[in-house]
Each structure stands twice: as structure tokens, then as C-alpha cells.
Amino acid sequence: MKPFDLKNQDTHSKARRGVVHTAHGDVQTPVFMPVGTRGTVKGITPEQLRTTGAEIVLANTYHMLLRPGTEVVEALGDLHGLMSWDGPILTDSGGYQVFSLSTLNRIGEDGVEFASHIDGKKIYLDAKTATETQNRLGADIIMCFDECTPWPCPQEHLVKAVERTVRWAKQCKDAHANDKQLLFGIVQGGVDMDLRSDCAKQMIPMEFDGYAIGGLSVGEGHDHMIRTVNHTAPLLPEDKARYLMGVGMPIDIVESVRAGVDMFDCVLPSRNGRNAYAFTDDGPLRLRNSQYVTDTSPIEQGCPCYACQNFGKGTIRHFFNVGEMMGPILVTIHNLTYFQRLMKEIRSQIENNTFNEWANEFCSKHKDEA
RNA sequence: GGGUCGGUGCCCGAGUGGCUAAAGGGGAUGGGCUGUAAACCCAUUGGCGCGAGCCUUCGCUGGUUCGAAUCCAGCCCGGCCCA
Numbered sequence: 001m002k003p004f005d006l007k008n009q010d011t012h013s014k015a016r017r018g019v020v021h022t023a024h025g026d027v028q029t030p031v032f033m034p035v036g037t038r039g040t041v042k043g044i045t046p047e048q049l050r051t052t053g054a055e056i057v058l059a060n061t062y063h064m065l066l067r068p069g070t071e072v073v074e075a076l077g078d079l080h081g082l083m084s085w086d087g088p089i090l091t092d093s094g095g096y097q098v099f100s101l102s103t104l105n106r107i108g109e110d111g112v113e114f115a116s117h118i119d120g121k122k123i124y125l126d127a128k129t130a131t132e133t134q135n136r137l138g139a140d141i142i143m144c145f146d147e148c149t150p151w152p153c154p155q156e157h158l159v160k161a162v163e164r165t166v167r168w169a170k171q172c173k174d175a176h177a178n179d180k181q182l183l184f185g186i187v188q189g190g191v192d193m194d195l196r197s198d199c200a201k202q203m204i205p206m207e208f209d210g211y212a213i214g215g216l217s218v219g220e221g222h223d224h225m226i227r228t229v230n231h232t233a234p235l236l237p238e239d240k241a242r243y244l245m246g247v248g249m250p251i252d253i254v255e256s257v258r259a260g261v262d263m264f265d266c267v268l269p270s271r272n273g274r275n276a277y278a279f280t281d282d283g284p285l286r287l288r289n290s291q292y293v294t295d296t297s298p299i300e301q302g303c304p305c306y307a308c309q310n311f312g313k314g315t316i317r318h319f320f321n322v323g324e325m326m327g328p329i330l331v332t333i334h335n336l337t338y339f340q341r342l343m344k345e346i347r348s349q350i351e352n353n354t355f356n357e358w359a360n361e362f363c364s365k366h367k368d369e370a
Numbered sequence: 371g372g373g374u375c376g377g378u379g380c381c382c383g384a385g386u387g388g389c390u391a392a393a394g395g396g397g398a399u400g401g402g403c404u405g406u407a408a409a410c411c412c413a414u415u416g417g418c419g420c421g422a423g424c425c426u427u428c429g430c431u432g433g434u435u436c437g438a439a440u441c442c443a444g445c446c447c448g449g450c451c452c453a
Contacts, residue, residue: 037406058405096405117407217404245405267406274409290399328409
């Protein structure tokens with residue numbers, strides 16, 4: 001079976017409605033994938049995650065490799081067993097940690113040496129080890145080991161990063177030895193359109209199961225991001241899933257869907273939820289703010305999530321103020337539900353061929369959040 | 371009644387002649403977070419002023435000193451010990 005089926009193509013934009021087929025089930029796109037870096041989406045159970053509408057979840061190779069380690073994950077029934085999640089899982093290769101843990105690593109031509117952020121132990125990650133590790137962790141979609149560059153980034157570094165990312169991608173493809181898993185390639189190149197084009201041109205002949213746009217949402221800002229996505233997404237094969245890594249704010253997602261992106265992941269709904277920031281259709285709420293002290297209304301009127309059905313803002317604010325776990329739990333559930341409801345709306349608008357107009361309205365309403 | 375230790379900003383608490391509008395916590399208020407080193411991090415927190423700056427503040431009152439939260443005297447209040 002083809003890994004990706006295109007179901008509808010919006011006629012007023014590049015937005016698409018599709019399905020990704022994985023060993024643990026289908027994923028309706030455009031899709032938002034919550035992040036469960038170390039084997040769990042922080043603060044909620046898989047059952048709660050399911051009720052938000054999530055179909056697929058992320059985990060991270062670098063973090064699982066450090067703890068508990070590949071053998072232990074295998075012994076616990078691979079990632080699906082460990083996470084108690086029988087749906088699709090995607091693992092990031094550790095390429096993001098090349099960026100996020102840059103003070104703890106050294107990038108070489110063949111791979112990256114990390115000083116473990118836990119005990120300083122040397123961890124070497126390259127295309128082969130990242131792929132073999134992911135083969136064994138057992139996710140349904142695995143990612144090439146890439147170099148996620150920072151922003152701003154000197155041009156010569158950007159060029160080198162693209163070279164390495166392309167070279168490593170070939171090595172990942174060669175090392176990949178688990179035919180139950182889809183392997184996605186990643187296009188790098190910062191906000192340099194020529195580099196993005198070069199990188200895409202070199203990645204496509206390698207015939208990956210899907211293609212990601214990496215190296216964005218690293219501080220470049222909404223305009224740079226969207227310009228780069230608008231340039232890059234159309235370069236990728238129409239019959240393969242396109243995945244914008246690490247994005248993002250709702251408005252970033254809507255604009256990127258418009259550019260033809262199918263898949264997203266981001267820590268924002270979960271992390272910000274833990275930090276009392278609630279996403280709503282009327283813009284964000286900072287639930288620690290004193291204005292909510294005695295507010296008995298839900299975070300979002302009409303939201304079917306457990307938090308909105310059972311608690312008012314004042315109670316949730318109280319939970320945050322006294323440090324009760326329930327605050328982070330409730331807002332995580334709400335935010336993930338918000339994102340899933342947004343994706344559902346997006347899919348429905350594409351099916352009705354009304355996406356573009358809807359997106360215009362959404363973006364004008366949320367432009368302040370960019 | 372005698373002795374002794376102490377009374378500092380919203381709270382706790384450091385400071386014991388000038389660099390002190392006063393360390394550090396807590397609390398409060400506001401902000402940030404984008405393929406998670408994040409249930410975390412940052413900022414503000416006496417008043418007035420855009421600002422230089424001015425005013426008020428370390429129990430109360432008075433004193434010493436160029437200068438006092440800091441030294442002295444009296445008083446008030448609290449803890450402990452003795453009677």
C-alpha cells in the first residue's frame with residue numbers, strides 16, 4: 001500500500017486532505033501530532049490523549065536512547081508497549097537535539113557527539129545509529145538524522161548543514177532495515193530559498209516515504225517561516241506526505257496547510273498548557289492572570305474537553321497558583337483538544353473546498369499571535 | 371518585679387555608622403515558551419515623576435554624628451529564664 005493517499009485538493013489554495021497509512025493505523029491529514037518526547041505526553045494518560053482526538057504521537061530517539069535505552073524499550077514491548085499506545089507513533093531522530101542541545105554537542109562530518117545532559121556521558125549519533133535505534137524503538141514513522149540549524153545562521157554553516165543532511169539522508173535510507181516503518185527525509189536550508197530548493201532537489205530522488213521541512217520555528221519568526229514554507233512545500237512530491245517539523249502556533253499551522261503541508265507536531269499545546277497558557281478561538285488566555293480569580297466560565301465556551309466540561313477559569317487559576325498538578329493537566333487536555341479540533345475543522349474545510357476563505361478569516365483573527 | 375534576647379518592606383529574613391529604597395526567600399503582578407535539558411524561565415514589586423531626581427521607610431520618641439536600620443537614652447510590644 002502507498003504510504004500516502006491524497007483525498008482532496010483545495011482548488012483555491014495548495015491545501016490538501018489526505019491519509020497516511022501506517023502499521024498501526026491510518027492518520028487523517030492535515031494532522032497535528034502531540035509530542036511525547038520521553039514516552040509520554042507530559043501530564044496526561046494515553047486514554048486522555050485519545051479523547052483529545054489525537055491519532056498519532058511523537059517520541060524522541062535521543063531521549064529514549066539515553067533513558068531507558070534501546071534494549072529496555074525493546075524489553076517493554078517497543079515504544080507502543082512502553083507508551084501504552086497502539087496507534088501510530090513517529091520518532092524524531094535526534095536531529096532537533098543537534099540544535100536544542102548545541103552547547104552540549106560537537107557536529108562532525110559523519111555525525112554528532114553529545115555530552116549527555118544527564119551525566120555527561122559521551123553519546124555518538126550518526127545516520128546509521130539514529131536509524132538502527134529508531135528501527136528498534138519501533139515507531140511507525142521514523143525520521144532521517146539531520147542537522148537542524150539555528151537562526152540566525154551564517155551562510156557557510158547553512159550550506160554545510162544541507163550537505164551533511166543530504167549525505168546523512170542517503171546513509172539513513174541505506175541503513176533502514178524495518179519495512180514496517182516509513183522513513184521520512186528532511187529538507188534543511190534555513191530561510192535561504194536557493195538552499196531549500198537545492199536540498200529538496202537532492203532529497204527527492206532518494207524516494208523517501210514522506211518529506212519533512214525542518215529547521216524552522218527556531219526563532220526566525222512567522223513571516224520568515226511562512227515564506228520558507230510557501231517556497232519549500234510545493235517543491236516536494238505531491239504523492240507523499242509533507243511534514244513541517246516543530247510547528248507551531250495555530251496561525252502557523254493554518255498558513256502552512258494553505259501552502260500544502262500535511263503534518264505538524266509541536267510542544268506548544270502541552271508545554272504552554274503546563275504553564276497556564278490556554279489556546280482558544282478568541283486568542284490565548286494566561287490563566288494565572290488575576291482577572292480570572294472568580295471566573296466560573298470554562299476556558300472556552302462550547303469546548304467538549306474534560307477541562308471545559310468540568311472546571312471554570314477561576315478554579316484552574318487556583319490550581320496553578322497553589323501548584324496543584326491538576327492545573328497543568330487540565331490545560332494540557334484543553335490545548336491538545338483545541339489543536340485537534342482545529343485540525344478537524346481544517347480537514348472539513350478542505351473537503352468542502354471552502355478552506356481558503358476560512359483560512360483568510362482565521363488568520364486575520366489570529367494575526368496578533370504570529 | 372529582675373535578667374536576657376529580640377521588634378527590618380505584604381510575609382519570613384539578612385544587614386549592625388556612609389557603597390542601603392535596604393541581600394535572599396516566599397507571596398503578588400506581568401511576560402515568555404514552536405521536531406521538549408521547561409509542572410520551567412524572565413521581569414516588576416514604598417510613593418510621585420517620561421526623566422535627572424524628589425519624598426517617605428527598618429517598633430515609638432528624643433539624642434550623638436557631616437552622615438543612623440546600624441551608636442546612646444527613655445518608652446511600648448513579644449519570646450525565654452528567674453522571682
